[in-house]
Amino acid sequence: MREAGPGTTEPASLRAQYQSLATEAVLSTLLALLLYVALKVSVDGIRHWRAKVPVLVVGAGPVGLAAALVAVRSGKVLTLTLLDERPRAALLCRPQQIALDPRSVRFLLGLGVDFDNVEGCWDREHFFTKIGVFQEYLLSLLEQRKRQLGIRILLGTKFSDDFLKKNLASDWPKIIVLADGSCGESSTVLGISPEYIVESCNAYGANAVIERPDQRQVPTPEIRAHSLYFDLSAYGMDMSAMGQESPKPGFHLKIYGTFHDRYLALACPASDSKIVRFLRHTLNSSIMKNIFHQSFNAYKMDIEPRVNELTLHHIQCSRRLFEIMLSHRRVTAAFIEGDNVVVTVEGEAARVLNFDTGCGVNLGLRGLESTEELIYKVATAVDQNDIFEALAAKIQHSKQVAEDFKQYGLFATMFE
Template identity: 70%
Template sequence: MSSLQGEKAAGVGSEDQYRALACDTALSTLVAVVLYVLLKVSLDGFRQWRARISVLIVGSGPVGLTAALVAVRSGKVLRLTVVDERYRSALLCRPQQIALDPRSVKFLLGLGVDFDNMEGCWHNEHFFTRIGVFQEYLLSILEKKKQSVDVQVQLGTKFTDEYLRRVQQSEGPRIIVVADGSCGDSCSVLGISSDYTVESCHAFGANASIERLDQRQVPTPEIRAHSLYFDLSAYGVEALREHRNPAAKSGFHLKIYGTFRNRYMALVCPSSDTRMVRFLRHTANSSIMKNIFHQSFNAYKTDIEPRLSDVTHHHMQCSRRLFEVQLSHKRVSAAYIEGDNVAVTVEGEAARVLNFDTGFDVNLGLPWYGVPCGGLFYRTATAVDQADVMEALSDKMQHSRHVAQCFKQTGLTESMFQ
């Protein structure tokens, strides 16, 4: 009897020992896992905090300089280089006007842009200024950032194969941002395809421009007029019959923009097969579109600017007829150069151009630029391996395609039809 009780007591003691050993093992494992996780998180955080990249931006236009500003504000850029073959004087004298929509204004305010200290004017939450003024302001901000980031602005320097070799021999950049416009050749230097995908915006348009040297380079708000119909009865086209036809689509939309010295006009209508549209698309008489722009400007100009005279009428440049409005965007807007460990992204007019035939391109880069670009800088700087960089570039390309798709659906409506 006593021996049986002893065996039971020994069994109970062994079970307690097993339980204690299991608890100790589980506790030790848990402590080891927690310590490993804490150590890994700390090391990853330290690595991400210390992570820095070099960025080369080709092109110092609005999108290129905005990309530079995003780079220095990201906190992940050790060295920033901006290259442009144009000299500073050529950049700052550009007469074209830039219109910053509310989305762009909000984004730029977050980057530290003070619009109160920039020459321009406000209208309907849009800010209008000359491109040269905008570029000068962003360059001044970059100059101030030299204390925290190694910033080098190399104006008058062309991005060529030789330049790229020099950069690679020193310390090659991890990211190259191509923003040298639709006519730039940086993509070919980097070996990126220059092929464009062309898609219809389901609209017809024409453009006109005129320079009046007796006027000042003063930024002005855009002027818009809608549901316009033109009297072309002298050419055998009657508009009134189509205007009264409920099946006929809305008429033309006019936008007048630019400074008082450099005036631009855009005329757009949705795709239709009305007699007037067919006539203006196929006419061989180049003076018809010039007369339409001439009369439209005098009817809708501001009260403080002079009318177009017969003299200025002859100096007007405009489309010969209505053309199909097309959006062209690069098939490849991001790439990875494996041998050099370089991520490349193509932005602004270098990636997307809206053609109205005469070359007055609409830059789709700026309003959509900030978040994905800043994310690309951060993700590339903190990437563990090449797969992380490839994933970041893939997301950037998807965003570029999304921008093009959104503009095809609503962009022209927002920029011209409203």
């Protein structure tokens, strides 16, 4: 047997040295990568933390004011400018009542709204108040932040070409939120397409208003009544002759608003029944007034007066049933490339229902649920691709808001 000489151990020793060197190299590389990643994360974190953008909100209605509070909450606002062509007095004297459903209440609570300090009333987790009162409260929240943040509130200032030339020619905001209502002109000023998509909500409806100057402007809860049937035999509609093959549809009624301005909404799911065809095509304008007259007196609050023959002229209403349609903008967000400005359209400037369900503001607030994320992503964007991704997400959410309302909105606000 041959004995191993001293030189036979050298290859094993060399292998061990090589393995040790390789391990050290791998560990060094991993350590360098970890240090690089940690440094990059730290730098990116600092950049994200420090990133802030100037924001302009056009419109000081409920949606515009809420949008301004969303921008403040994002923590990414360098300066915030809020403008509206209406003076302060015109904004705060609006008597119309709005209804905020539980989802909207939760959203507003997140913005710092303390409903205990807002004049209004509660009913089944819904909050009812006057638009002017609501706007005054939201304005006060913004004014409290003016010292901490660069907030400018320009009421009585119209967003126009002249305003752009005088105020934004050299210093455009990074984000513009357009919330100046269905009749606003800001979208046109910025060259955003005015084209709307008009789609059916698969329902028919009519509405009415009763103006009574002698009554109070105190907010009241909504009154709802379901499965209503109307005797229209006096107008030639013989209900007994309709037969079993065409059952009588049940109508849904909602009464809301203050005692001074009472609003009524009547709706039913789309159908081709005889009574629906009759109410859609009749030329007798007194039929709908009679329906609203009887419905109001049957379901009004006990403490308010009835509508009688002497006060019947105070009712203004639809002449017949009409198809309830939702109109929403084809373009709800845009990027102005030359000035690197992101524009988003919110509230009634983005989508309008041709049927007043008393919850129009809720539909506007839905769109704001994705606005904070848009502001954050735009503020921290590295390049235009990041901005386009943020816009795509905002557009998708806006489309979903319209789609959800078409499918479930009327059922939630009228049929339940």
